[in-house]
Amino acid sequence: MQIKSKIGSLFVSVLFVAVLVVLFFATVFRQSEEFSFWENRNLTSFPAADTRSVMNGEYFTALEKYLSDHAAGRTTLIKLNTKIDLDVLKKPAVNGIVVEDDILLPVLDRLPASGDTVALKARAEAEIVSSHRDKVESYGGKYCYVAVPCQYVCFEDKYPTFLYNRSDYTEATSKAFFGDLESLGVDYIDMKKVIDGATDAEKLRLSSTVDNHFSIFGGYRTYREMIRVMNENGVGAPLYEEKDFDVKEVENPYLGSRGRKLFGYHPLGEKLYLMYPKETIPFTRTNGGIAVAPSVYTLPSDPYSFALYSVYMGGDIPETVVDTGREELPSVLIYGDSFTNAVESVAWVSFDKMYSLDMRYYGKMTVDEYIEQVRPDYVFCIRDYEVLIERGGNGE
């Protein structure tokens, strides 16, 4: 079916080349970007050529990656694609997110729930935890491991029946890992039991429908459990009840990590909350040894920007120390990943010094070396269920 008119075919030909030329110039002269907010990652930088990479083709692969990241209209096109998938095609999963009316959940890969792998990994991880415990106990301190359920664990029942919710893996890993912790005599808190015992409404309040992390209320409940364990073990620390805090809603719209992957196109109206102690507790804060403003929240600079989970403790910071100068109270070290942030935002009120390490970013010392240097009264390791027996990703 050929266009018979010469003018018509000329028009189609010129239009085709014109489209390519316009896209070419738009790509070459687009404003340079280094970071993609929506993807939460640095865009690929221009590759450097060397003889080896040019000879084996790696350079051109890297160049294509760079150009793909910097193609004309990239963000607009990805947004359009997302919008079409969400609103026109109504796909059950978009950009790796399971889209439900009342919740956004991650699409999960299958992980082996049976066989030796789980048992071996659980044992290895428990032994590492136990070695940290031994280190702490060597100078008379106390240690406790805190397992917190990430979003998909809290809402296994919210997955459509045709999608995998990883409940078999969750059950197998937690059973093996907690069993090993028990056999090694390591004290632990399983926050899943708390979540499982909550009503549906309470579960929604403690967790998040748009983010992998729990809410600050989930963080507060974890803090309560930590204080309970401390007191049970003879390290007295005051417990601040929920009524001892002023709860304030963040006015900015909350963009959770799930919603972020959908460019905020499926808002569920969930808000972020802050908890301020009613009692005035002066404190200082250092990040990596540098004094910063004494605050445990970092709010958006204007009322129109999205509020992210990084509001809590200012996000993932390698090392933070909050010092309230009340030497009669115990000092604690909390290490782990980003799940520590919401806990720390309320927990600091109960301690003299609260040391916080994000082991994914902190590289100056090992945990044991840090513990040896600081010698806190209590050490908590906070990890989420997804990485209970894993070292990669958030399990670093």
Add this chain to the structure above:
Amino acid sequence: MVFTSITFLLFFLTAFLILYYAVPARFLRARNAVAFLFSIAFYACGGVGYLFLLLFSVAANYGFGAGIGRSRGKRAKKAFLAAAVVVNVGLLGVFKYAGFVTSSLASVISGFPVLKTALPIGISFYTFQGMSYVFDVYSGSVGWAKNPLTVGLYISLFPQLVAGPIVRYADIESEIGERSFSSRDFASGAVRFMFGLGKKAILANSVGEIADGIFNRAGAYPPTAPEAWLGAAAFALQIYLDFSSYSDMAIGLGQMIGFHFKENFDYPYDSLSVTEFWRRWHMSLSTWFRDYVYIPLGGNRKGPGRQIFNLMVVWTLTGIWHGANWTFILWGVYYGVLLIIEKFLIGKRLGMIPAPVRYVGTAVAVLIGWVLFRSASISEAWEYLRSMFGASGGSLGECVYYVKEYALELVAAVLASVVPWRRIAKKLSERPLPAPVASFLPYGAAALAFLVFGIGYMRMVSGSFTPFIYFQF
């Protein structure tokens, strides 16, 4: 470099078309030189190191062709022919099969050294083109090319360089020396290219996600029967749409620059027998083996026994050509056996079977074939086939998810694979239609092509880099 990449689309193709057409049409040699240099650059993007291999292949086949052309005696011609076979098959042997052969030997002879060689992109395609040139010169069906650039352009012309179709020298020889350029051809080629790109970026990649999702977890988590069939069907759609879209783009690009390549697919999934399927699938490869292996071996001229032998040789080679793995060999042998059964056991009785039954039978046979093709090992293929026939239960499993997630793409993929659009378009253009309709249809098709191209570009930018399946062959 793949056609559905930003590098190719916005940089390579744009620069090529502008420079190619900046040279006046009367300087055809200069245009050929531009095409050759861009083809070299195109191939170099896969690794400059591999370029030397391509240039060696060009030079060697040019030399063999010249040797045959210049020799007077049959013996000398035969010697050049034999040398061409040794060198070309040797190249394939070293760069494509050495690792497989040595690792197979190492599995039975402990301590046997395993060779590790990187597979140069498109080596199977350009080696076969080079051989076909030498064979045709030997048979006298074409004259030997005096200008090495002619052989260079024939073998390396970028639209068909890395994934076919496998072009015969006879089909392209005259166009290298003399071809016409028209805006009609260019527009028609551009429309074909845009449809091809959309087919790859929108449909092939989507159904590929289904196939990958099911096949990739099959080892650890065997699929249920419905999942296994869906996975096999999705792979069947993926490989057809992927490969045929590449042929569409190659044919379209060729047309844009004055070359007319033969069709490589003729809606193979409409076939009513396996024999028919292979007459319509990857036709440039089937005819290559027919003309250069099957017929020279004696074809069907030396009795049924020899014919069966010839068929098995051809189909084993077809399997091996697709990849250095026992699964590909088994896949080739499987088709050899099926074709022999159809030819010698069923024969003319095939026509007595109702068409729907033949259609389903062919489809099942082809799907089983694709399972062999897609699986990483024979044992994996066996387990997958067992799942297809209920070894892992019959629940719907994740089928509901895949169907909901890819509903539109699946429907479009099936329509693109089984509805003979090209034939419909041809028939429409031959029919006396009312003037407004007749003039609107081509513009409607062009407008649709631009829309498909736009969506394809959007998907391409949105998705990750996805190399074509056939690059590994």
